[in-house]
Amino acid sequence: MSSGELKDGVDQASNGSHENNDHQTGRSEEAQETAQSPTGIRSSSGWDGKLRVQPRSAVLANPEALSDPEYSDPDAPPVEQIPADDDLLDDEDPDVEDIDLVHCRISSLPSLRLDRFSKLKRLCLRQNAIEDIQLPDELGQMLEELDLYDNLIKHLELGQFDKFTNLRTLDLSFNKLKHIKNLSSLTSLKELYFVQNRITKIENLESLTNLTMIELAANRIRDIEGLDHLTQLKELWLGKNKITEIKNIGHLQNLRLIDLKSNRLTSISGLKDLPNLEELYISHNAITDISPESLKNNTKLRVLDISNNRIAKLENIGHLKELEEFWASANGFADFRDVERELADKEKLETVYFEANPLQLNGPAVYRNKIRLALPQVKQIDATFVRV
Template identity: 65%
Template structure:
């Protein structure tokens, strides 16, 4: 997941071999520099001027065929940052074996795909466009991956007939409610980060879900996910959670990202014995406690809290043989004695290979 999923997308290189000229992605298709000087300016106002060597007007193509170099039996088309505003203009119906279509970072406002793609298309990527409504997917019954991140969606509609979907990416839209996903039992990964969601709801039929990404929303309570027994990854960062609840029936949970909330303690995780990654950074947690159930913990991210005790670090983590990474920077235990901090962590946790962003050699254990 995350996929994940945050921040402005990087500018992709042009696919036609040109060189980007400005921050908006102009790639030289105008063939002349925007500040070019016309040497013979008088010809612009001379109706008698003609060039005998110029081709007839009807031979000059108005639009470039962006797909002219693709074989008609290609299964993968990738047109990133090509200033495309109309899908029909691409004449995709000529590609009878197309499985993957990527139209990232264009100017598409409507999904208008030929029905002839229905039998073959499996992955559709429309990340970073201008789409405000989900329409035009009726015939794509074999679609397994759909990416509409960084668009202008306000509602989730017209997707639950796509029963083969395993991955949905709706990151950074204007979605206020989780809806329209009933009966999608094959869905494994749902990314709804950076929206306007206030409540976790309407996930009752998504029993196969393994990854749920809800970071940067407005959620105040962890609820309505206890039936997701196959869930392995839960990201609920940057919300408004005062405590951890509702996870006791998720025995397969391996990664929990719950940073940037309003937590004051680590609790409510006694049943999640298979946790490998726990991110509790940027909360208001004062004591490192209740970590004994996590025998397979590999990474603990606890930066920017109120932790002050190296004794608690040793008590809670020293016996975890699989633990290799810890983050404690910007806690009182680091801020009080920054020069000694790393050595104290290494003494408390001799098995550690990484402290904050720096690698370290684990102490030899005899």
């Protein structure tokens, strides 16, 4: 499931995101938060933006921004362009490899005179007012990570990244982009973040064959497509879109994690050709059952999150011997015998979530004891650790 401290926009938002720095998130710090998500802090709608697995951690300061693409912070100071003679980097070592200019009201990149930093590898310009990506070509051979999370970028212009062939990580989350385009020169790119933009289609990624992770949560995507050449992909994050069917991913044999929470799925399908899948997040959909074929070939699954669906019966997961975490809150499970039948033999299972099912709602006083009797190996039931 196991991104995104998701960088600060959610400074906790995007591990927004990188297993590098801010873009990654850990388990929630509070029990209540932990109860909501197997991977970290999440909104009430079930989406965690870039908040994801350890060691990523951060705190979402303006949760309303997740549901309102036009959101602007009413308490934020007015944006002021930095005059060309106001040198924010005057005291910076010319040989510096890492520059962070977070929330500095920057709107003009040329005024920063970045060409003087010939050894720069990581540039973080998060939470500014940048509209145009005007980076000096001199940075092209050295820069490995570029963070433009939470700016005002509307377009990716032709030629903007032509010289940046060594870039490994690009974060364009929380901008105003409608299209993925003009990134073909970034052939070394490993991680690409587009959280909370206005993207409707996965496209123009053919040349990015070294991508191992792409994060497209909170956009307007309806179909899983455009991934044909991304055979190195290990993580695919598509939460909070408008996807109705899992498809066009059978060729992604290196895929270890798929996140499709908060979409419009009604069934679990399209996974039979992914035997190496280890983490599947499909909470907050409209799935009604787990059919015998749904997860038949996904025997390496370690984390399965089916919370907040409409599944009436717990069945057809008995063959998932590698399960370590099973998140199944807010479904229709009512029979403890099903829990024991499907999960009792899972020696690696440590965490289960069944709250807000009839199992818990119909007998809250005895619920935990019954789960402990059925699954003596587990160490955590919902948000509470089991006392030894």
